Amino acid sequence: MDCIENFGPVTALHMGKPMFKIAPPVMTVRCYAIDGVMIDTGIYSKHRRVLKFANEQAIRQTIITHHHEDHTGSASALVDAGFSVLASPASAAKMASGFKYKLYHQMVWGKAPTVLVDCLDDVIETDHYQFKVIPAPGHCDDQVVFFEANEGWLFSKVMLF
Secondary structure (H helix, E strand, O other): OOEEEEEOOEEEEEEEOOOOOOOOOOOEEEEEEEOOEEEOOOOHHHHHHHHHHHHHOOOOEEEOOOOOHHHHOOHHHHHHOOOEEEEOHHHHHHHHHOOOOOHHHHHHOOOOOOOOOEEOOOEEEOOOOEEEEEEOOOOOOOOEEEEEOOOOEEEOOOEEO
């Protein structure tokens, strides 16, 4: 079910975990790549595909919107492979110590391994873009969004154009 989607200069890896081998995924997620940055990591059961995507997209750093397993599942695999992964201080703490998973989350996405990541700065700069890191609690208390003002892009739990 994994597929690559292109949105202008943004490339997405769209993935899901089937609950049963013959059924399609109940829910799917995406991680995004733009100009050497990956936003979120997708689910752990797809960590090999996420690593391949990161290499294909020449990722230099990964930035996390929030701690939930569908956004951080492959972070440990990326760190183990030498990639830089950054999250808000609150997300980094949850990713390091682990957090409770609801049973249906485990069934739909699996469980993200604990991992030590570095903390985000106020701005993430690439060769061509500048993403302002903005706290956005609501979906969860540690969520941040990434805003690229010149393009009018907002990366959050979902990407909006």
